[in-house]
Amino acid sequence: MPLLRDTALADAFDRGSGRYDRLVSLNPGYHAQLRRSARRLGLPDGGAGRRVLDLGCGTGASTAALAAAFPAAEIVGVDASAGMLERARAKRWPSRVRFVHAPAEELRRAGVHGPFDAVLAAYLFRNLTDPDTVLRTVRGLLVPGGRLAVHEYALGGRRADRLMWDAVCRGVILPLGTATGDRTLYRHLWRSVAEFDTVPAFGARLGRAGFEDVRVLPLPGWQTGITHTFVGRRAAGETDGAR
Numbered sequence: 616m617p618l619l620r621d622t623a624l625a626d627a628f629d630r631g632s633g634r635y636d637r638l639v640s641l642n643p644g645y646h647a648q649l650r651r652s653a654r655r656l657g658l659p660d661g662g663a664g665r666r667v668l669d670l671g672c673g674t675g676a677s678t679a680a681l682a683a684a685f686p687a688a689e690i691v692g693v694d695a696s697a698g699m700l701e702r703a704r705a706k707r708w709p710s711r712v713r714f715v716h717a718p719a720e721e722l723r724r725a726g727v728h729g730p731f732d733a734v735l736a737a738y739l740f741r742n743l744t745d746p747d748t749v750l751r752t753v754r755g756l757l758v759p760g761g762r763l764a765v766h767e768y769a770l771g772g773r774r775a776d777r778l779m780w781d782a783v784c785r786g787v788i789l790p791l792g793t794a795t796g797d798r799t800l801y802r803h804l805w806r807s808v809a810e811f812d813t814v815p816a817f818g819a820r821l822g823r824a825g826f827e828d829v830r831v832l833p834l835p836g837w838q839t840g841i842t843h844t845f846v847g848r849r850a851a852g853e854t855d856g857a858r
């Protein structure tokens with residue numbers, strides 16, 4: 616069976632949205648890891664005067680991480696799932712945070728325009744039909760020198776990494792998905808990670824999309840070696856682009 620993509624994926628997230636926050640709360644370190652990736656965007660002065668995009672913001676867990684890391688930044692959260700966004704919007708946010716319902720592939724049509732000083736995409740890229748095009752769009756939305764942080768599951772490329780991921784999915788993720796009625800979504804999680812880029816492949820993909828100074832940073836806890844922050848920068852001298 617093909618992986619869930621586009622509308623089918625948004626529908627699956629719509630259906631799972633009511634249980635999403637409870638499920639991630641069972642994942643030790645989920646929120647702390649998002650905050651760590653957000654901080655890696657490195658905006659100065661608490662983000663005062665800066666704009667940050669949270670691409671694939673879901674129920675707002677990554678948005679909250681950005682809001683904590685940069686208490687003075689303007690933040691725009693974008694997601695393709697109306698159900699996930701409804702959960703995000705139902706939370707209390709400062710007026711500097713807003714949400715837009717749009718696929719990452721149609722930001723401009725949805726009125727999401729750059730420039731942004733930084734972009735966070737947490738658990739998004741392995742879900743996209745055409746990650747390269749979205750990466751290039753994101754690069755064009757950034758100010759010259761602006762940073763992208765991709766917080767993502769990516770396996771190391773060794774057979775042992777794949778075996779570890781399979782074991783975690785069989786032992787924890789799929790049983791949880793079955794118990795909560797979200798088996799389709801959690802089967803998608805298993806396969807989308809297994810079939811997406813390894814760590815070096817995603818780093819190379821960022822480079823091909825024109826990001827500079829690409830770094831892969833580890834995250835602590837049980838997800839060490841499975842979840843990473845990829846950080847890349849739009850070239851300081853690059854001034855054109857899709858805004």
Ligand SMILES: C[S@@+](CC[C@H](N)C(=O)[O-])C[C@H]1O[C@@H](n2cnc3c(N)ncnc32)[C@H](O)[C@@H]1O
Binds near residue numbers: 676677
């Ligand atoms: C696993 S959730 C992560 C949510 C949030 N970033 C977090 O860290 O908890 C992935 C999110 O990406 C969204 N998504 C998937 N494909 C998308 C696309 N093409 N455009 C925008 N959002 C998308 C889903 O609707 C879902 O809310």
